[in-house]
Amino acid sequence: MDAREMKIKAAAAALEHVEDGMRLGIGTGSTAEEFVRLLAEKVAGGLKVEGVPTSERTARLCVELGVPLKSLDELPELDLTIDGADEVDAGLRLVKGGGGALLREKIVAAASSRMIVIADESKVVDVLGRFPLPIEINSFGQVATRIAIEKLASRLGLSGELRMRMSDDGVFATDGGHLILDASFGRIPDAEALASALNTIPGVVEHGLFINLASLAIIAGPAGARVMGAKN
């Protein structure tokens, strides 16, 4: 089974949790896009759902495939969000934001009764930090914000490079017009402490540590899909 087949397997298993009439948060990334494709087939077959996309990219795909969309302001309380992740540990702590959509992803996940993560086995880690942690920052005061993050990391015993995310057109900008610093801290033994500390820096808009948000992770490997942890 290749990587794409594993993503499809995880997406298909997640689709079984989707019921008629649900208000769905729809994630971003290649795995979430496999979910959108499968969901669109169900919608074409008569399933009634309303989706809130977590990025402009996901919104475009949903529109193209005929998945009905609403804004989060129209549907501020969601039944279920299905999204990918860059890393997941045994406590269902996540690193997200590889696709640059972490802010909307976190807002949508927090507005959902449940969040199901879909991923392949390569995303499962013992300790978070193998994937550089995306930190979304305001462009105003970006140098001061970078220095504050470096100082905070050092206080927490973390070190590593903060790299400004780039795109083909120059500096990468999120859907909200912010910048992303990808932080190669290495192992993050206390993700809760880092998450709380980052939240105290005014120029940090959001970070990719998702803690206490995922209810379930569906992890696909060569032998099929397995489920990790259930919070509710």
Ligand SMILES: O=C(CO)[C@H](O)[C@H](O)COP(=O)(O)O
């Ligand atoms: O957080 C994300 C986007 O901001 C994605 O969910 C994450 O990057 C995983 O993407 P993929 O399924 O393509 O590996």
